[in-house]
Amino acid sequence: MDLLNAFVALANYVLVPGIAYGSQLALGALGVTLVYGILRFSNFAHGDTMALGAMSAVLITWGFQAIGLHLWVLPTALLALPFAILVTIGLLLGTDRVVYKFYREKKAKPVIFVIVSLGVTFIYNGITRFIIGSDDKNFLDGERFIISARTFKKMTGLQEGLAIKTTQGLTVITAIIVVAVLFWFLNKTRSGKSMRAYSDNEDLALLSGINPERVVMITWIIVACLATTAGVLYGLDKSFKPFTYFQLLLPIFASAIVGGLGNPVGAIAGGFVIAFSEVTITYAWKKVLGYLLPDSLAPDSLVQLLSTDYKFAVSFVILLIVLLFKPTGLFKGQSV
Amino acid sequence: MNETLRNTALFAIIAALIVYTGFAQSWNAALLIISMGLISSIMALGVNLQWGFAGLFNVGIMGFVALGGLAAILIGMPATEGAWSAGGWGILGALLLGAATVVAAVQVMKRMAKGWLRTLVVLALLIGGFFLFRAIFDPSVAAVEDINPAHTGYLGGLGLPVIIAWPVGGLFAAGAAWVIGKTALGLRSDYLAIATLGIAEIIIAILKNEDWLSRGVKNVIGIPRPVPYEIDLQNNAGFVERAAGFGFDPVEASTLWVKFLYILLFAAVLLILLWMSQRALNSPWGRMLRAIRDNEVAAEAMGKDVTARHLQVFILGSAICGIAGAMMTTLDSQLTPGSYQPLRFTFLIWVMVIVGGSGNNFGAVLGGFLMWYLWVMVEPMGLWLMNAITYGMADGYWLKDHLIESAAHMRLMTMGAVLLLVLRFSPRGLIPEK
Secondary structure (H helix, E strand, C coil): CHHHHHHHHHHHHHHHHHHHHHHHHHHHHHHHHHHHHHHCCCCCCHHHHHHHHHHHHHHHHHHHHHCCCCECCECCHHHHHHHHHHHHHHHHHHHHHHHHHHHHHHCCCHHHHHHHHHHHHHHHHHHHHHHHCCCCECCCCCCCEEECHHHHHHHHCCCCCCCEEHHHHHHHHHHHHHHHHHHHHHHHCHHHHHHHHHHHCHHHHHHCCCCHHHHHHHHHHHHHHHHHHHHHHHHHHCCECHHHHHHHHHHHHHHHHHHCCCCHHHHHHHHHHHHHHHHHHHCECHHHHHHHCCHHHCCCCCCECCCHHHHHHHHHHHHHHHHHHCCCCCCCCCCC | CCHHHHHHHHHHHHHHHHHHHHHHCCHHHHHHHHHHHHHHHHHHHHHHHHHHHCCCCCCCHHHHHHHHHHHHHHHHCCECCCHHHHHHHHHHHHHHHHHHHHHHHHHHHHHCCCCHHHHHHHHHHHHHHHHHHHHHHHHHHHHHHCCCCCCCCCCECCCCCHHHHHHHHHHHHHHHHHHHHHHHCCCCHHHHHHHHHHHHHHHHHHHHHCHHHHCHHHCEECCCCCCCCHHHHHCCHHHHHHHHHCCCCHHHHHHHHHHHHHHHHHHHHHHHHHHHHHHHHHCHHHHHHHHHHHCHHHHHHCCCCHHHHHHHHHHHHHHHHHHHHHHHHHHHCEECHHHCCHHHHHHHHHHHHHHHCCCCHHHHHHHHHHHHHHHHHHHHHHHHHHHHHHHHCCCCCHHHHHHHHHHHHHHHHHHHHHHHHHHHHCCCCCCCCC
């Protein structure tokens, strides 16, 4: 019984949040990795692209709620998501035309692109704050839990409850669908294959008649879908606050690099590695150990390795370790 | 128009802007702009060393500046009574133990043959070391933070003159830069950007949460000054008499005089660093750096150690940012970890360097003053603009309220737009590299 209780506590506080957070990071890292693979720079504006996409979703959701449109037990935000994606696609394609295209034609160094993307970051961030302000915004409605802790306790008779929030279930399901569609697209369609060819060898792809501008356009469209979805899911699960998305940049980059920049499978794996490290290291293990160990050994302290204020330090340390020992990442990413 | 004349004219325009502020607003505001402009210029010099000389992209300037600020309280503040005996030595011992653990793990890593045994030993060392560290660290921290938490609750500093903190802040920043440079340099250029972004976030997190060190978000206030206090000047008969001789009332004269003394100190530091940077730029070392920047492969083929030179210049540039950070905390007389934001302390400095002219030290100084002036002025200008736009709207109309409230976010957009426009249309900046 104690073993079961320990497992349920672990699932409740580590596994379920870790899987949800990992899916969000994986979606974010996929966007970063795609931009890196095709356009060959680290896009610092990705976090704020997520914020802008999520903001559009928040505004559209509010609109739908105002006219009484609801999605039964699911959050209305799901209904707003496709529209928000359209907004983000327009934004990214516009940014590419106005900003990035010039440097691409000039064949500027990657570091110039990084600086430019930092400039774009602040403009996006400014727009977001200008439109919606910098405070917490709530746009979650519908049923809050798939299983609440109390129902679970009643059902199983265990001491520990297992709560699964709707947003957590939704995050995982959406992430699976998005990733499946993305891989189908990359591996089976003509456009996807041309993207991969372009990413592998630019010159060869040009010689075989692949239109680079088209590849870039498709990339931005996919990145807009991924970023908006990730942003909305994160916003639903935690809360929507413009500043948090800039801070998400570090774990997202860490995920992409741990998995190997430019490698989509790696980005997903990296997302989960970072998420689980973050959650396990900042989780207070007292409860779980209390069930597992005999009473005489039960710990008095919280057995928390690191306070949650330092959760970014976890992704940072993992990033440093990967850079030191395996700069190409776990799965082989592009050149060092 | 020749170059010298043009550059002098650019500096003269800034001087005129500041003088105009002096007449239009107040001389206190003008002097404050000058002193922060000096500090900004020093930060820009440091970043110019990294970006302009060597092409290194540092997104963690905020972190190095904050480390300088930490140095100011560790040197300048008096030690908290009883804190060292209560837990200070414990904390210090725990930190040394933690460092020893890492060193031991690295040594084991280097000396033992590769294999599962090595992995096991290293893991055992790190995990055992971590728990030992926490066992000593936690009670010591609690003891220190219990001492009069409303006023102190931290270790305090050494109680030395705060000017000593300036070079020490540089050393702190150099130490952090060494760790980052060692890992991220020599790899792709973006990795340095990402690693510096990370270290900056973590340094700020440490300052915000480690109350024993920096009082966290409770802030350390009243750091002793290197210049006299206004109130002492006002009580000084000789000073009041001299002020009256110039036609000032004592209160205004004392505030102006204090700011003027700060400006003298900062200007001295800026001149020394500017002289050193100019010497470095025109030395064989500077030429080597530029050669590396322009063609890494060719420089490497000529036998130059690219990674080592990059590490060197990265550490030097970060140290300059650390010095400027300590100076800024000295000027404010307080450390407020909550106020460190990437926009203000990383991005603004970047805009200064790029607008001024990357690769040119005078450009960095010019950019520092110009962008600081704009930074101070953008907010009132944004508010004015919003007021103008919403002039026709009725009071209380939601759009009007929203626009006026959002004027504060104009800075983000303006700075981003300035950077993009300059990079696109005038990438060499106001005073281009020769």
